[in-house]
Amino acid sequence: MAKVSVIIPVYNAERYLAECLDSITGQTLKDIEIICISDGSTDRSYDILQKYQEQDSRILLIWRENRGYGYTMNEGIARASGEYIGIVEADDYAALNMYEELYQKAKEYDLDFVKADFYRFKRAQSGSMELACNHLSPDPSDYNKVFNPGENPETLRYIMNTWSGIYKRSFLEKYHIQHNETPGASFQDNGFWFQTFIYGKRGMIVDQPYYRNRRDNPDSSVKSKEKVYCINAEYDYIRGILLKDPALWERFRHMYWFKKYHNYMGTLWRIDEKYREEYLMRFSEELKRGIALGDLVREPFSCNAWNNIRSITEDPKKYYLTRVYPAGMNQKVFEQMQALETENRKLKEEIASIRRSKTFRLGKILLFLPGRLKRMLRRRKR
Amino acid sequence: MMDRPKVSVIVPVYNAQSHLRQCLDSIMGQTLREIEILCVDDGSTDGSAQILEEYKGCDPRLHVIMQENIGAGAARNRGLAEASGEYLSFLDADDFFEPDMLECAYERAVSGNAQIVVFRSDQYHTEEGVFRDMPWTLRSHALAPYRPMDCRTFTDNVFKVFVGWAWDKLFEREFVLKHGLGFQEQRTSNDLLFVFLAIVLAERIETEERVLAHQRRGTSSSLSNTRDKSWQCFYEALKALRENLIRLGRYQELEQDYINYALHFSLWNLDTLQGEKKKELRRMLKKHWFRELGIAGKREDYFYNKKEYRQYWEIVRGRLPRIISKCSRGIVD
Structure with a gap:
């Protein structure tokens, strides 16, 4: 059994794929398997993947039509045979010692998952690189110790991402932790991330940044109308999972809304300007419902965020005109x-x-x- | 032999001779031709049976089922058991419909692979001869602008986004059978349980904003005008809904919506009931039903509609001067 299975979902990533694969095949932890799944790529990704596969027998290559990010990830996890599972996006890459050090930590403390700080980077045309270290938690005392996320909803405040860590495969299997199989790339990592936290018993975050997340890919913005509400559908999926166990919902519903609010806010600014008003109206309706049911409460939010929530629920039209619309006014x-x-x-x-x-x-x-x-x-x- | 019908239309008929012809013409003339019409004659004593017989002769799609008078709920179940269509439509003999109602609703259903389609409808007041809107039968503001839409995406009380009657909806037959949904065999409110369980269970609901059906108001034969014979039916329906939500493991999640709806519907029944049964109903609500439905003992902030909460309080405590009832509410809370 390999120590870590690294899953790389690939969708038209010819520009960045080589850098990504170099960083994984070159890992100091040698006992790994690399599962590359092309989810209906239409560019030259296949040639690149095949070239690497010829040189490295640890690479498993799956090439098929498009089924969406969630399905691809589930397929990768189902195919994986390693003790732990890591996820790398095809336009990102990882420090060469990432899996060796994370695996060591995971084994030492018998962890369900371990996650690390990470870099976001942009590369300018000139080749110069802009790197920013992102901390999962602003509080240094949260790091390098075992915590029980299932008992501590507050840990849901940590920055959300699935790729900066590794997950014990038997843990994922025990709780049937899966990605939502919606089409395309539609924030399916949110649901996966939530499940690892609500079911996890032994987690750890480490203050060493390994993973490099690309922020200069022009293809990753939201332009189409169908994409606008993907995040809503993903949070419906997450709520569905939490509601399967009323005790779980009771424990996490406030933090669920905390995450949901911040992700919706992010979406509001990411979507095309012409969809923003409509999106805000729906946002307002959902917030009002959350408040009426007592799921959305003041406690987890900052003053600023809570003021926004109040403005959006009281008069979304006004909020739009005064806070959103002026962008082009x-x-x-x-x-x-x-x-x-x-x-x-x-x-x-x-x-x-x-x-x-x-x-x-x-x-x-x-x-x-x-x-x-x-x-x-x-x-x-x- | 015809292929499987796209829609089975089920019509319980009870002493409806004055409007039955218009209703049947309205159904038979639907632009969607691949339908079957199941008329269940619930032991009519007027000329309804003759009219059905007459129509049966001229359209092979019409099937007449006879039963002794045991109520519309039983009649609908009978029709449901005999139906073979892809979708089910439950219509009432005194209503009438747009000619493309079924076509339009069916297209909606197929394009969204929906288990339920809800369309807009209005009221036709017979005496004045006017149509009135019924915006509350489909509360668009509470509906999700994305798909799939299930009841968890609603941003209003799940039991108030649509109305608990069956005739402005289309139901996928396979879905109904899979969950074993049926109508309660009682005189009125027999479709509430069926409709709300379907809404709670459905994974894909679609809606149509066009007005496709017209509900006739102000006719003497309409059951809802003679509710003094069946004034406790609504309670049976609410009780059964609660029991079923518990059985399905969905009660905890929907409790607040349910209780708010139960209060709303109880008050509506009390307000619209006339005659001496009104007192009796008031007494039953106060003594037993508010408690049995879980309404009693909830704090004021549990209720979405404060006016309804005050009405509840008046029934329980009687008409105290406002200041006193306010104080006593404060003490209980």
Whole structure:
């Protein structure tokens, strides 16, 4: 049995594939298997994959028509025979010591999964590289110790990604942890990530960055309308999994909404401008429902985020006009609107302070009985 | 021998002679031709049987099933058992329909591989001769703009997004059989359980915004106008719905929606019931049913509609002056 099975889902990645494969075949941990699945690629990815396969017998190559990212990942996990499973996107790459060191940690502490910090990178035309280290948690004391994510919903605050870690295969199998098999690449990693946390008993995060995540791929933005609501469908899938066990839902529903909110917010800015208003209306409806059911609560959110939630639920049209739409709007009109907003708020405050004043209250009390009488008389007449 | 019909239309008929012809013409004239029509005569004592006999002669797609008078619920089950179509439509003999209702709904169903299709409908007031909108039968604001759409994607009370009657919907027969769904054999509210369980269980629901059916209001034979004979049926329906949700393991998830709906529907029944049974119903709600339906003992913030909660409180505590009832509510909460 190989120590780690590395799964590489490939979809039209000819530009980056060689760099990715070099970093995996060259891993210092030699006892690995490499499962490359081309999910209906139409470019030259196949030639590249075949060339590497000829040179490295550890590579298993699957070439088939497009079935979507989720299906591809599930197929990879089902084919894997290693003790642990790692995931590498075809346009990313990994430090050569990544799997050796993660495997060592995983074995030493008998972990269900171990994840590491990672780099996001952009490569300019000139070849110069911009690297940014991303920490899974802002708190250094969260690192390098075993934690139980299934008992600690707070750990869902860690940055979400599936590729910066490795997962014990028997753990994935025991809880039937699978990706959602929706078409295309539709955030299916969210559901996988959620499941590893809600079912995991022994997890660890390490403060060493190994994985390099590409941020300059022009093909990875959301342009088509069908893609707009993929994230919603993914969070429906996640809720479905949590609801299978009412205790699980009870424990994680607040953090579920925390993750959902931030992912929807990200989507709002990623989708094409012309879909943003419609998207925000649906967002508002879902938030309101979450609040009505007591699933969405104030506690996990920052002040800023909670203010956004309140604005979006109270008046999504206004939120759109004042916070989203200005991106492409006339600056002058926007400033005017802001000024009116401020004035409006001031006047409202003034009304409130008058209502609070002693004279107003006294008048209200004095006029209470006469008012009642008048109303009664009016009713009589009718 | 005809191929499998695309839609089986099931019509329970009970003393409906005044509108039966228009209803049957409306169904037989549907632009979707590949249908079968199952009329279940629920022991009519007027001329309905003769009309059915007459129509049967001129259209082989019409089948007449006779049964003694045991209610529309039983009649629909009978029709359901005999049906062979891909989809099921349950219509009432006093309503009438757009000529392309079935075609339009069926196309929706097929294109979305849906288990349920819900379409818009309106009311026809016989006396005034006017049509009135019924926006509450399909609350578009609560529907997901993406697919697949199941009840978990609704952003309003799952039991209020659509209405718990069957005639403005199409149901996939295989889906109905798979879950063993059936109508309650009682005089009124016999389709509530069927419809809501279907909505809860369906993985793919589609809707059609066009008005395709017209519900006739203000006719004396309509069962809903003589509810004093069956005023407890709604309670049986709500109770059965709760039991079934528990059996399916979905109650916990839907409890808040269910309780809000149960209160809403109880109050609606109380408001619309006339005569001496009204007092009786009020007494039963207060003494037993609010508790048995799980409404009693819930805090104010559990209820989406505060007005309904106040009405509930008035029934339980009587008409106290507002300030006192407010205080006593505060103490209980």
